[in-house]
Amino acid sequence: MRKKISALALLVAAAAVLVVPSAASAATSTSLSQVINAGTLTYDIVNGSNVPVASPAVAFPATSFDFACQTQTATFGTASEKVKVSNPLFGGVKLDIAGAGSWTDGSDTYAYNNSAGSGCTGGQMTVSGGSFLKTAGANTPTYTLPGGAFSGATPVTLLNNTSITAWEGELTGYTLSQKIPAEQADGNYTLSLTISAIAQ
Numbered sequence: 001m002r003k004k005i006s007a008l009a010l011l012v013a014a015a016a017v018l019v020v021p022s023a024a025s026a027a028t029s030t031s032l033s034q035v036i037n038a039g040t041l042t043y044d045i046v047n048g049s050n051v052p053v054a055s056p057a058v059a060f061p062a063t064s065f066d067f068a069c070q071t072q073t074a075t076f077g078t079a080s081e082k083v084k085v086s087n088p089l090f091g092g093v094k095l096d097i098a099g100a101g102s103w104t105d106g107s108d109t110y111a112y113n114n115s116a117g118s119g120c121t122g123g124q125m126t127v128s129g130g131s132f133l134k135t136a137g138a139n140t141p142t143y144t145l146p147g148g149a150f151s152g153a154t155p156v157t158l159l160n161n162t163s164i165t166a167w168e169g170e171l172t173g174y175t176l177s178q179k180i181p182a183e184q185a186d187g188n189y190t191l192s193l194t195i196s197a198i199a200q
Contacts (some may be wrong), residue, residue, distance in 0.1 A: 041088070043197045058176065077142040087167055091164060091199055093197055110122060111123040121182050122181060124178075126148065129145075135168045155196070
């Protein structure tokens with residue numbers, strides 16, 4: 001009887017050894033994620049090393065008092081003061097320039113935006129020329145450099161980009177032509193112009 005019990009115990013023990021518990025279900029793949037945030041449209045006046053210029057300025061050549069209307073010219077956008085634009089938005093951008101107030105020296109003034117008398121009555125400035133150089137981006141943007149004369153509160157467009165592409169570029173070489181009214185008082189006149197960019 002003892003032999004039978006022993007044999008039965010061995011058989012149960014062997015069966016216990018052969019029973020392997022099933023393994024828990026395990027994941028064999030993982031899900032990755034990556035967020036790429038939209039860039040920001042930026043623009044600035046920078047030097048040849050692409051460092052922002054603290055106080056950019058354009059100086060017209062000195063002239064003398066004249067009994068007739070005269071025109072003076074200067075260059076906006078040089079190697080040391082170029083307009084840098086970064087457009088990562090895959091959309092168009094329009095870059096405008098606008099003035100505020102008048103050419104002023106104390107109580108003496110003349111206009112930059114008066115079209116009367118072909119600009120000679122009160123003074124008017126015209127923007128022309130210009131050059132665009134793409135510095136980054138896989139595709140070349142479609143653009144124009146409209147320029148034009150300041151009139152009233154209407155700004156002048158330096159760059160009109162309409163293509164659906166991302167790019168960085170530089171604007172240089174615009175000619176500023178200012179008509180000074182006849183018999184304008186002598187003085188050291190100043191005028192502020194401001195650039196603005198609009199995504200479109």
